Amino acid sequence: xxxxxxxxxxxxxxxxxxxxxxxxxxxxxxxxxxxxxxxxxxxxxxxxxxxxxxxxxxxxxxxxxxxxxxxxxxxxxxxxxxxxxxxxxxxxxxxxxxxxxxxxxxxxxxxxxxxxxxxxxxxxxxxxxxxxxxxxxxxxxxxxxxxxxxxxxxxxxxxxxxxxxxxxxxxxxxxxxxxxxxxxxxxxxxxxxxxxxxxxxxxxxxxxxxxxxxxxxxxxxxxxxxxxxxxxxxxxxxxxxxxxxxxxxxxxxxxxxxxxxxxxxxxxxxxxxxxxxxxxxxxxxxx
Amino acid sequence: xxxxxxxxxxxxxxxxxxxxxxxxxxxxxxxxxxxxxxxxxxxxxxxxxxxxxxxxxxxxxxxxxxxxxxxxxxxxxxxxxxxxxxxxxxxxxxxxxxxxxxxxxxxxxxxxxxxxxxxxxxxxxxxxxxxxxxxxxxxxxxxxxxxxxxxxxxxxxxxxxxxxxxxxxxxxxxxxxxxxxxxxxxxxxxxxxxxxxxxxxxxxxxxxxxxxxxxxxxxxxxxxxxxxxxxxxxxxxxxxxxxxxxxxxxxxxxxxxxxxxxxxxxxxxxxxxx
Numbered sequence: 001x002x003x004x005x006x007x008x009x010x011x012x013x014x015x016x017x018x019x020x021x022x023x024x025x026x027x028x029x030x031x032x033x034x035x036x037x038x039x040x041x042x043x044x045x046x047x048x049x050x051x052x053x054x055x056x057x058x059x060x061x062x063x064x065x066x067x068x069x070x071x072x073x074x075x076x077x078x079x080x081x082x083x084x085x086x087x088x089x090x091x092x093x094x095x096x097x098x099x100x101x102x103x104x105x106x107x108x109x110x111x112x113x114x115x116x117x118x119x120x121x122x123x124x125x126x127x128x129x130x131x132x133x134x135x136x137x138x139x140x141x142x143x144x145x146x147x148x149x150x151x152x153x154x155x156x157x158x159x160x161x162x163x164x165x166x167x168x169x170x171x172x173x174x175x176x177x178x179x180x181x182x183x184x185x186x187x188x189x190x191x192x193x194x195x196x197x198x199x200x201x202x203x204x205x206x207x208x209x210x211x212x213x214x215x216x217x218x219x220x221x222x223x224x225x226x227x228x229x230x231x232x233x234x235x236x237x238x239x240x241x242x243x244x245x246x247x248x249x250x251x252x253x254x255x256x257x258x259x260x261x262x263x264x265x266x267x268x269x270x271x272x273x274x275x276x277x278x279x280x281x282x283x284x285x286x287x
Numbered sequence: 288x289x290x291x292x293x294x295x296x297x298x299x300x301x302x303x304x305x306x307x308x309x310x311x312x313x314x315x316x317x318x319x320x321x322x323x324x325x326x327x328x329x330x331x332x333x334x335x336x337x338x339x340x341x342x343x344x345x346x347x348x349x350x351x352x353x354x355x356x357x358x359x360x361x362x363x364x365x366x367x368x369x370x371x372x373x374x375x376x377x378x379x380x381x382x383x384x385x386x387x388x389x390x391x392x393x394x395x396x397x398x399x400x401x402x403x404x405x406x407x408x409x410x411x412x413x414x415x416x417x418x419x420x421x422x423x424x425x426x427x428x429x430x431x432x433x434x435x436x437x438x439x440x441x442x443x444x445x446x447x448x449x450x451x452x453x454x455x456x457x458x459x460x461x462x463x464x465x466x467x468x469x470x471x472x473x474x475x476x477x478x479x480x481x482x483x484x485x486x487x488x489x490x491x492x493x494x495x496x497x498x499x500x501x502x503x504x505x506x507x508x509x510x511x512x513x514x515x516x517x518x519x520x521x522x523x524x525x526x527x528x529x530x531x532x533x534x535x536x537x538x539x540x541x542x543x544x545x546x547x548x549x550x551x552x553x554x555x556x557x558x559x560x561x
Contacts, residue, residue, distance in 0.1 A: 019391060022381035026441060029378065030400050033438050037415025038407065044418070093313065096306055103310060110317045116546035117321070118499035120516050121535045124523060125320035128327060128532070135323045138338050166320065227408030229502045234523065243410040250506070256418045263411035270408050 038267065044260035058261040068245065068262070075241040075266075079226040081161045086169035086221045087214050093173060094180030094210070104181070111173040114166055123234040126163040130154045155237040163231050168224040172217035179213035180206070215281050219274065226270055242266050324539070327532035347533035357534065359511075360518035367429065367514060368497035371436040375493045378437075379444030380486065384478075386445070387452025401445045404438055409502055412438060417506040427509030435503040440493040447492060451485030452478075488549055495545045499538065 047055040062068045097107040114122060130136050130153035137150035153159040183206070191205045192198070229243040236244060246262040249255040327333065328347055330340035351357050385391075386398050404412055416435055417426070425431040455478065463473050501516040508517055515538055522531035 019385050019389065022385040023397060025378045026382040026445065027397065027400060029434075029437060029441060030403060033416055033419070033434060034404050034412060037419045038411065040419060041411065041415045092309060096310060099306060103306065106310065106314070110314055112550075113317055113321075116543050117539060118501065118516065118542060120499075120501045120520065121324070121539050122320070124519075124531065124535055125324040128528075129320035129323045133334075135319060135326075135338070143338055166316070223408075227410060229410045229413075234520075243408065246410055246414055247506070250414065250417065254421075256414075256421070259414050260418065263408065263414045267407040267411045271406060274406070 041260040082164040082225040083222045085165045086172040090173040090176035094177040098181045120230040122167040123231040127154045171220035175213040175217035179210040328536045347529045364514040371497040372494045375440045383448030387449040413506045431507040436497045447489045
């Protein structure tokens with residue numbers, strides 16, 4: 001037995017009946033309520049539900065409708081903007097957290113807090129905070145006199161990105177902060193002592209060292225934003241994304257075929273993104 | 288070194304100031320929206336341009352727990368979350384122990400199957416089960432809501448317990464077996480007691496997830512079976528700012544509390560297992 005798996009030595013022959021009993025209810029749920037509905041969505045989207053031959057007409061209809069490819073574009077743009085924002089926000093937070101013990105705890109607590117807030121509540125709280133007559137604007141306009149007119153952030157495209165960053169950046173933030181905190185500072189010091197300026201140290205030494213963490217966290221932020229429903233449902237008044245569009249197909253007339261087409265496209269894009277990014281990251285790490 | 292100290296000192300001060308300002312701005316960004324929510328939930332009057340509410344009231348919370356619709360949604364939430372926690376524990380714990388403990392053919396596939404719900408967008412799961420429940424005439428029933436929540440909860444339930452099972456130190460069980468304990472006694476007296484923190488963490492996490500679940504519930508519940516988040520969304524849509532804020536606070540406080548407890552719980556758990 002290899003040293004790594006000592007625990008397997010005395011349980012080599014599990015009772016098959018016990019295994020079947022223990023696993024079947026969970027598998028039944030996964031197969032019956034996840035795999036089957038997803039398969040049904042695929043067959044719905046291919047027009048198979050009514051006993052007809054397979055057709056891609058629903059996909060063609062989706063792609064020829066400007067409203068839906070705008071929604072597709074919006075969904076991707078939102079996910080990329082949020083991920084970029086999350087990485088850009090996380091790096092200075094990481095520097096702050098490692099600068100001194102005094103900063104490390106508050107930064108970590110602040111970064112963790114949004115994770116404990118249900119997405120729906122986060123969306124609502126941010127809508128109120130950034131509303132035209134909200135606290136953010138009254139501080140800028142009334143208290144600090146930095147602006148003469150309140151900014152319309154809630155319900156706008158930037159507002160949507162800000163709300164997604166608030167709720168989904170911690171996945172990136174926690175990993176980047178811990179990567180910056182644990183990397184070997186001697187490498188940075190060596191680069192600095194051989195004449196690299198701070199920017200060069202960051203670009204040539206620090207950034208490559210934290211890139212795997214930023215990418216791993218970035219994928220989580222990306223996927224969360226790509227699939228998010230509650231935030232654009234509440235904040236995206238002018239910006240339609242795929243998740244909300246699928247929901248509206250169902251509530252406005254029980255159009256399950258169109259809704260299925262949209263969610264299948266989302267699932268395919270999400271899995272492709274996950275597989276693609278993971279492949280790119282593995283190549284990058286192996287390099 | 289000595290020569291550069293005087294040149295560095297003003298830069299140090301500037302840097303410290305910059306760090307403080309950045310931390311303060313970041314804290315404002317994180318806390319601001321939550322503070323606004325809390326203020327709205329107790330605001331009697333809060334009109335532009337006043338910075339803070341001009342008068343306060345607890346009326347919205349009283350409203351939230353006395354208005355029949357809202358009270359029912361709160362009862363629905365507690366009822367559904369309790370059922371979901373019990374059912375998910377019964378299903379997830381044996382599965383997690385099997386995956387974490389035994390070597391069997393298809394173990395990797397089973398492990399992967401349990402995480403499938405995490406791979407696809409949440410709305411895809413939602414539209415999928417909503418259409419299945421719709422054709423099965425289950426839409427709007429408590430069964431539909433409970434099953435929907437279980438789909439969302441199961442992957443986490445299995446993950447939390449599996450990782451705890453894999454961290455158990457096998458020598459303890461081997462010692463018990465070597466001393467003549469029956470395998471069943473080993474399970475009940477050795478394995479299970481060690482898993483208690485993980486089981487509690489699992490139950491707490493699943494309960495919280497069910498209380499907070501919104502997307503799937505919106506798709507499968509009826510007004511009679513709607514949970515608190517769905518009721519809150521309705522109140523938002525109708526523009527009852529203070530009421531929906533009060534409901535949000537009612538949901539948020541236990542959520543934050545439980546997260547804090549779980550974070551401590553899981554951390555001590557990690558300390559115990561090394």
